[in-house]
Amino acid sequence: MVRTLQVGPASFRTEIAATPEARQRGLMGRADLSDDMAMLFVYPDEQIRMFWMKDTPTALSIAYIDRRGVIRQILPMQPYSLELVPSQTPVMYGLEVKQGAFERLGVRVGDQLDLESLHGVTASH
Template identity: 45%
Template structure:
């Protein structure tokens, strides 16, 4: 095989551009027609981590969730909004990527964080009544240092 260094730079550039496009909100909208917004995870030390989320606030969008996705880029996710506080139960039917879920109170406090396995039918239940659920790529909360008790800001009411 012959290595051509003149082709390498454009090739690397193309891979970089493709990576950036895949992490952008336009990529998310290509997967669904849900609105995209930025919310902020706030650690107890005040560190803020922005997350681009698709907003699932209807029965249909909440039922569909992240089903049938082949990728959920780091720094993105789906925010599920409910009309009232309640015990929430999620599962991973037809969801092909490993996810982590945070159950969040109406005040924006993270109550629970659980990891979920692709295509599992095992119910993942909140430990108390909550208003929101946030799904992100599995391990994201650990990577950025978010824990139960931390906050989400920028939540719609």
């Protein structure tokens, strides 16, 4: 499922990963991302989340987002890295974009994800 999401001042064409299988697959194997493309990982609850870059050839940035839609952290992730990149606080969403896209589009910590655009999306365990 693809939706247009507003995140702070920017809009992203966003693939939604709301099932365990989709969240596990993520952006593995994807080499061609433009600045306006993203993947949103949706979880059923807030927890400390950890992402890695196994089999992912493109450098990414991840925004960790709480249940209210507020960006709590933005972190870089390196291609093919098996290093875990944890959130510092419990979060419900992870938004991955091409590395540097958040900065280029003016998205910052404290910005808001428009949760209305996720109407009808539910995460499974």
